[in-house]
Every structure is written in structure tokens, then in C-alpha cells.
Amino acid sequence: MTxxxxxxVLIDSEECKGCALCFEACPPKVLRFGxxxxxxxYRSAAYAGAGCTGCGICFFACPEPGAITVLxxxxxxxxxx
Amino acid sequence: xxxxxxxxxxxxxEKPRSFYPVCERKPExxxxxxxxxxxxxxxxxxxxxxxxxxLGIQDRTVLISPVGCSVFAYYYFDTGNxxxxxxxxxxxxxxxxxxRPESIVIAYQGDGDLAAIGAAEILHxxxxxxxxxxxxxxxxxxxxxxxxxxxxxxxxxxxxTTPFGRNVWNEGYPLHxxxxxxxxxxxxxxxxxxxxxxxxxxxxxxxxxRAIENQVKGLGFSLVEILSPCPTIWKMNPVExxxxxxxxxxxxxxxxxxxxxxxxxxxxxxxAPVPLFAEIPAILGLANxxxxxAKTMRSGETIDWRVRVAGFGGQGVLMLxxxxxxxxxxxxxxxxxxPSYGPExxxxxxxxxxxxxxxxxxxxxxxxPNVLLAMNEPSLxxxxxxxxxxxxxxxxxTEIPQGCAGRLDVHFIARPFAEIAGNAGDARSANMTxxxxxxxxxxxxxxxxxxxxxxxxxxxxxWLEVDRRALDGxxxxxxxxxxxxx
Numbered sequence: 001m002t003x004x005x006x007x008x009v010l011i012d013s014e015e016c017k018g019c020a021l022c023f024e025a026c027p028p029k030v031l032r033f034g035x036x037x038x039x040x041x042y043r044s045a046a047y048a049g050a051g052c053t054g055c056g057i058c059f060f061a062c063p064e065p066g067a068i069t070v071l072x073x074x075x076x077x078x079x080x081x
Numbered sequence: 082x083x084x085x086x087x088x089x090x091x092x093x094x095e096k097p098r099s100f101y102p103v104c105e106r107k108p109e110x111x112x113x114x115x116x117x118x119x120x121x122x123x124x125x126x127x128x129x130x131x132x133x134x135x136l137g138i139q140d141r142t143v144l145i146s147p148v149g150c151s152v153f154a155y156y157y158f159d160t161g162n163x164x165x166x167x168x169x170x171x172x173x174x175x176x177x178x179x180x181r182p183e184s185i186v187i188a189y190q191g192d193g194d195l196a197a198i199g200a201a202e203i204l205h206x207x208x209x210x211x212x213x214x215x216x217x218x219x220x221x222x223x224x225x226x227x228x229x230x231x232x233x234x235x236x237x238x239x240x241x242t243t244p245f246g247r248n249v250w251n252e253g254y255p256l257h258x259x260x261x262x263x264x265x266x267x268x269x270x271x272x273x274x275x276x277x278x279x280x281x282x283x284x285x286x287x288x289x290x291r292a293i294e295n296q297v298k299g300l301g302f303s304l305v306e307i308l309s310p311c312p313t314i315w316k317m318n319p320v321e322x323x324x325x326x327x328x329x330x331x332x333x334x335x336x337x338x339x340x341x342x343x344x345x346x347x348x349x350x351x352x353a354p355v356p357l358f359a360e361i362p363a364i365l366g367l368a369n370x371x372x373x374x375a376k377t378m379r380s381g382e383t384i385d386w387r388v389r390v391a392g393f394g395g396q397g398v399l400m401l402x403x404x405x406x407x408x409x410x411x412x413x414x415x416x417x418x419x420p421s422y423g424p425e426x427x428x429x430x431x432x433x434x435x436x437x438x439x440x441x442x443x444x445x446x447x448x449x450p451n452v453l454l455a456m457n458e459p460s461l462x463x464x465x466x467x468x469x470x471x472x473x474x475x476x477x478x479t480e481i482p483q484g485c486a487g488r489l490d491v492h493f494i495a496r497p498f499a500e501i502a503g504n505a506g507d508a509r510s511a512n513m514t515x516x517x518x519x520x521x522x523x524x525x526x527x528x529x530x531x532x533x534x535x536x537x538x539x540x541x542x543x544w545l546e547v548d549r550r551a552l553d554g555x556x557x558x559x560x561x562x563x564x565x566x567x
Contacts, residue, residue, distance in 0.1 A: 008090050014112040019119035019312075019319040025279050040113055057279050059094035060286060063116065063123025065130070065157060066096025074091055 007054020008071040009047045015067040016044035022068065025061035028053055097130035099139045099159055106156045115153055119319020121276045121309025121326075122151050125218055125289075126158070128282075129187065132290040133160065136297055142185045143177050145170040147199075149191035150224045168199020171206030174213045182352040185296050188215045193223040196232040196256050203262070207302050210267030212349060214292045215304040217258060219273075219334065220311040228314040232256035235333050240314075255333050259306045263339035270295050270303040271340040276310060277327030281336070291343070300346045308334055366537075384414065384439050386525060387447045389464050391432035392456025392477070394422060397512030400538065401454065402433035404516065407534035408526050409437035417445035432460065437525070452523070454515050456498075458482050473523055475515050494518060496558045502551045510544075510551035517555025 013034060022031045022045055034046030045067075054072035062068045096102075103111040116123050133139050143161035146154040147170050155162035161184070165173045170188035178186045195203050195217050203215065222240055223229040230240040230247060233255050237246040247255075259273045270292055274285035285307055292303035308330045310322035317325065356364055388405060392398040399420045406418035415438045422431040434447035451472040455461035461476050462485060468474055470490040477498040496518065499511040520526060532549070539545045 004089075008087065012112070017113070017118035021119055021319050021323060024320050024323070025282075040110075042118070054093060056094045057283070060127065060131075060282050061124070061279060063118075063120050063127070064114065065100040065123070065127060068094070069092060069096070070094040071087060071090035072093045074089055 004073060005050060005052050005054075006073050007052035007056075008073075009052050009054075009058060010069040010071070011045050011047060012064075012067050012069075013038045013044040013046070014040070015064045016042060017064065017067075018042040018044050019063065020045070021061050021063065022058040025057050027055060027057065031058060097127065097134045099130040099133040099142070100126075100157055101159045104156055106153060114157060116150065117313045119310065119312045119322060120150070121220060121307070121311065122218060124276050124282060125189075125216060125285075125307050125309060126151075126154065128286045128289040129189070129216060129293070130158065131286065132293045133185075135290065136185075136294060138185045138293075138297060141183060142187060143174075143181075145174050145177070145186065145188040147188075147190040147194040148225075149194050151189055151191060151218065152225070154189055168194050168197070169202055170194070170199065171202040171211070171213070171215065174215075175206055175209070175211045178211060178213050179352065180355055182355075185293065186213045187293065188213060190215065190217055191224070192217070192219045192221065192231045192233040192258075193226075193229075196258050200232075200256075203258070203304075204265075207262045207268050207304065208265050210269070210301040212296055212299065212301050213303075214296050215302075216289065216292070217304055217306045218309045219258070219306050219330075220309040220314075221255075221330065222311055222314045224311050224314050233258070233334075235330065257334065259304070259334075259339045262304060267302055268304065268340050269301040269342045269346045270338075271306075272304075272338045273306040273308065273334060273336050275308040275326050275331055275336055277308065277323055277325075277331065281327065284336075295343055298343075299349055300343055301349060306334075308336070382439055384437060386435075386437040386452060386523075387450045387469075388435040388437070388452040388454065389432060389447050389450040389468075390435065390454040390456075391430075391460035391464050392512075393460075394431040396431070396456045397509070398422075398431045398456060399433050401512040401516055402435045404531065404534045404538055405435050405437070405519075405526075407537065408530040409435075411530045411533055412526055414438060415440065415442050417442045419445040419447075430459070432464070452519065452525075454519065456511065456515065461485055473519070475518055475522075477511060477515065492522070494522060494559060496555075498555065498558070501554045501558050505550040505554035506547040507551075510547050513548045513551035514555035514558065517552035518559045519555075520552075521556040521559040 028051045030048040030051040031045050033043050038044050056070045059068045059070050133142050144158045146164040148167035170190050174186045174188040219233050221234045222231050228240050229242045234247050239246050259271050263271045272288045274288045275281040288305045292305045295303040308326050310326050312319045312322035315322050390398050390402045402418050406416040409416040417436045419434040436442050449467050449469050451469045453464050453468050453474045456477045465485050468491055473492045476495040479497050481495050498514040499508050502508050502511040502514045
């Protein structure tokens with residue numbers, strides 16, 4: 001059985017410079033390069049789509065002011081048990 | 082800011098409100114800061130912005146941007162901003178904090194800025210215990226200018242100015258700023274943190290917040306040194322650069338708190354209230370609280386007095402010039418006074434340039450005077466030639482020295498001014514006899530302006546009286562043509 005992810009990460013691909021620090025920082029390793037270059041020519045980061053815990057560490061590891069927004073699921077979320 | 086509402090989810094971390102929504106430096110770069118990918122400045126900026134948001138101080142924060150890569154910090158922080166000369170952030174921060182005590186002043190500096198050219202500023206601001214917050218970014222290099230050696234460059238590190246690696250016999254050792262400042266008595270909080278890992282970054286966030294919170298609480302000087310990656314100059318990718326901070330930089334610059342007196346620091350006495358602009362004339366002792374210049378501003382009269390006063394140190398050369406300038410100011414003229422003297426307090430050469438003008442003064446330098454007051458022979462010899470034809474020359478002596486008599490195109494007034502001053506009470510007031518002669522001969526300024534200026538300059542009643550008599554003696558020397566009695 002699957003439960004919804006506790007967190008969600010949104011990446012502003014125009015602000016991201018593709019430095020990849022967030023890939024390293026992400027504990028569940030759910031951040032990676034996206035498919036396309038942004039208008040400035042950087043291959044920006046993208047969320048893999050599942051597995052975010054909403055811990056927020058990527059937000060602090062990211063050098064860009066607003067490239068990363070982290071959200072958490074409302075209410076108590078039970079893990080797989 | 083885009084609407085990030087997603088049903089079932091709450092935003093927990095987003096762009097801090099203390100950042101501007103867009104980067105306005107270049108129209109075509111509105112989504113991007115000017116920093117390189119993976120730059121430590123970006124992370125440090127974010128930690129500061131988050132702390133400002135959390136402490137609710139955005140509307141009273143003043144960020145002092147340095148010279149260096151972070152010179153453009155004011156394009157990103159939606160706070161008060163001042164960008165200052167290289168290394169001078171602590172001095173400007175001091176001024177802002179003292180004149181606006183309620184503001185939260187954050188000096189943001191790199192290692193070239195703080196530890197090299199600004200070493201004196203930071204040392205003395207810390208030693209004075211200025212209640213400011215300093216965020217010190219240590220990446221061991223001059224990033225903006227292309228990677229020269231900084232005081233914090235590691236031993237053996239290759240830079241453009243240490244192409245064979247930093248050699249301690251040639252360039253010395255890395256400067257440990259936190260340890261140095263923690264040896265002072267006044268700082269309240271000094272901590273070194275890093276940006277080398279998640280754990281280090283979160284610890285840095287705590288330290289930055291604490292350093293700012295200290296100021297909110299009214300405690301003293303707080304500094305956080307942040308070991309920061311510079312991927313571009315280090316020629317590494319951002320992840321490698323971060324790892325270098327974690328594994329290499331910390332060996333030279335150990336992390337930790339070097340000073341924490343946040344609990345025991347005594348409360349600072351409240352800063353004296355800053356006076357209102359309108360109160361300043363009264364504080365300066367000006368009658369009726371009004372500016373004398375505004376009250377007495379002349380109209381229509383065009384004057385341009387360019388005065389050179391010269392003599393030896395101790396003759397009152399500079400004071401003569403000051404009295405003249407102050408009296409001129411009192412009379413509503415534009416004035417300037419520029420002293421020029423050697424290091425000796427007595428007997429060196431001394432001269433000053435004074436301008437009194439009905440128009441704004443372009444330069445305080447007087448290279449071609451129309452008035453020369455020469456208090457000794459060397460001064461006359463030195464400054465006579467450039468006096469304009471038709472100008473006035475006052476010389477402290479009876480005989481015009483050989484070689485100086487050829488200027489027939491100037492008004493020459495040679496009198497024994499020191500002797501006249503001695504007869505009037507004290508030979509040391511010869512400067513005032515010369516001033517009296519100047520006023521009498523040229524009508525440059527009204528007597529009461531000069532006396533008012535003199536009263537402000539001379540606090541002793543005895544000397545004021547001596548100077549008044551000397552002024553009168555100088556006037557008489559012109560009108561009656563008093564000559565040396567021998």
C-alpha cells in the first residue's frame with residue numbers, strides 16, 4: 001500500500017542555475033537535472049515526482065533566493081504501517 | 082511572487098519576504114542573481130533573509146554591502162541598503178547604528194574586504210563593541226577580481242598572485258579573524274561556521290540568526306564568519322567546492338564559538354537621542370537657534386577673496402585662517418579653509434588656504450592668491466610670486482627683503498606686526514594684528530563678524546581681550562602707518 005508523500009518541492013526553473021547542490025543535500029535523493037535548458041542556458045533541477053519528505057534542507061542548500069519552494073502535506077500523515 | 086497554493090499542502094519554505102520579488106539589476110536577468118552557480122554568497126544571503134523574516138525586522142534593517150562579489154547585495158535585499166567603499170562597512174555601520182539606534186545594521190563583507198583593506202575598520206569596530214552584526218564571508222580568495230590571494234588563502238593554495246601556492250615565508254599565514262576578534266574584550270558573539278554540508282548550513286543558519294537577534298536584544302558586537310565555497314575561482318564544480326569546505330578549509334579554520342557572552346553581556350546604556358535637524362543651531366550655541374548664514378545672506382555683492390596665510394608653526398597661521406573663514410561664513414559668504422602643515426607642532430612651516438566667495442567654491446586650493454599674509458621671511462619668499470597683480474601682501478617685518486621688492490604691482494604692507502602685538506599685550510597675537518591690518522586695508526569683513534568668530538574660537542576671556550587689542554593695533558598700523566621705532 002502507498003501513502004501520499006509528506007512533502008512536495010517546486011523548482012523555479014528560470015531561477016535555478018543547475019549547480020546541483022540540492023541533489024547532494026536531498027536526503028531521499030529525489031532531485032535531479034530536468035530535461036530542458038532554461039532561457040539562460042542552465043539545465044535546471046527538477047523534482048523526480050515522488051518521495052519528497054518536506055524536510056526543507058534543499059531550500060537552505062540552494063544558493064538562489066527563490067528557486068526552491070518546499071511544501072508539506074496538511075494533517076498527520078501515516079507512514080507505511 | 083507566483084501563487085503556489087496547492088490543495089492539501091502548506092508552504093513551509095519559500096523565497097524570504099526580505100528579498101525583492103525580482104532581480105532588477107539587468108532587465109534581461111530578472112530571474113537570476115549575478116552570482117555563479119553554487120556560490121556561497123547565495124546561501125549566506127538566504128540565511129540572512131530568513132533570519133530577518135523570522136525576527137520581523139525587515140522594515141528597520143540596513144544592510145551594508147561591501148566591495149567584492151557581494152557588491153550588488155542591494156539588488157536582492159528588500160531592506161535599507163548602503164553600498165560602501167572597500168573595507169569600510171564597519172565604519173559606515175557604526176555611523177548608521179549610532180544615528181539610527183533603532184535600526185538593525187548588518188555589515189556584509191568578504192575576506193578581501195574585511196580582512197585585508199578593511200582590517201583596521203573591523204578591528205576597531207569590534208574593539209569599540211559597536212552593537213552591529215557582521216557577516217564575514219571567508220572563501221579564501223578575491224573572487225570578483227579574478228582570484229588573487231586573500232589574507233585567508235590557505236597555505237599552499239594556488240591563486241593568480243601565488244601561482245606556486247601560498248608560501249608562508251613570502252606571504253605569511255592565513256589570518257584567523259574570528260580568533261583575533263575574540264581576543265578583544267568587547268565583542269559579545271563571535272562564531273565561525275561553514276557551508277560545507279547540510280549540518281554545517283543549518284548550524285550557520287542558527288548562528289546568523291543569533292548574531293542578528295543579539296542586535297535586536299540590544300547586545301554588543303556580533304560576528305559570524307562563514308566558510309564559503311567559491312566554485313569558479315577554485316576551479317571546481319559546486320559539489321566539489323562544498324566538499325572542500327567540509328574537508329579542507331575547516332582544517333585551517335576550525336569551526337566553533339570563539340566568544341559567547343550573549344547571556345552575561347551587560348545591557349548597553351541607551352543611546353543618546355539623536356537631535357532633530359532644527360535643534361542643531363541651538364546645540365552649537367548659535368543665537369535664537371537660527372543659522373547665522375541664512376539670516377545674514379548678502380545679495381548682489383560679488384566677492385572672491387583668495388587668501389594665503391603662511392608662517393611657521395605656532396604663530397597662529399591656521400587660527401588666523403579659521404577666524405577669517407568663520408567670520409566670512411557668518412557674513413553669508415561661501416567659504417573654505419584648507420590647512421597645509423608639516424608634522425611639527427611648533428616651528429615647522431605652516432600655511433593655509435582661505436577662500437571667501439559670493440559664489441559656490443569650486444576648489445579650496447589657493448594657488449594664485451589675491452591676499453598673502455606672510456608671517457615670516459621664508460613665507461614671503463615662497464608665496465609672493467604667485468600673488469595676483471593688484472593683490473594685497475601683508476608682511477610681518479619692516480624691510481621688504483631683498484629680491485621681494487620687485488613686485489610693484491601689488492599693495493605691500495610691511496609692518497612689525499609681532500612688535501605691535503607685543504605693545505598691545507602679547508607678541509603671540511601677531512596673527513591678530515595682521516588680521517586687523519587686513520580688515521582695515523581691504524574692508525574684507527565687518528568688525529563684528531570677526532569678533533563674533535573670535536569669541537567662538539577663543540574660550541579664554543584674557544586671550545580674547547589680548548586678541549581684540551591686537552586687532553586694533555593692526556588696524557592702527559595701517560591707518561597711521563606705524564613703523565618700527567628704530
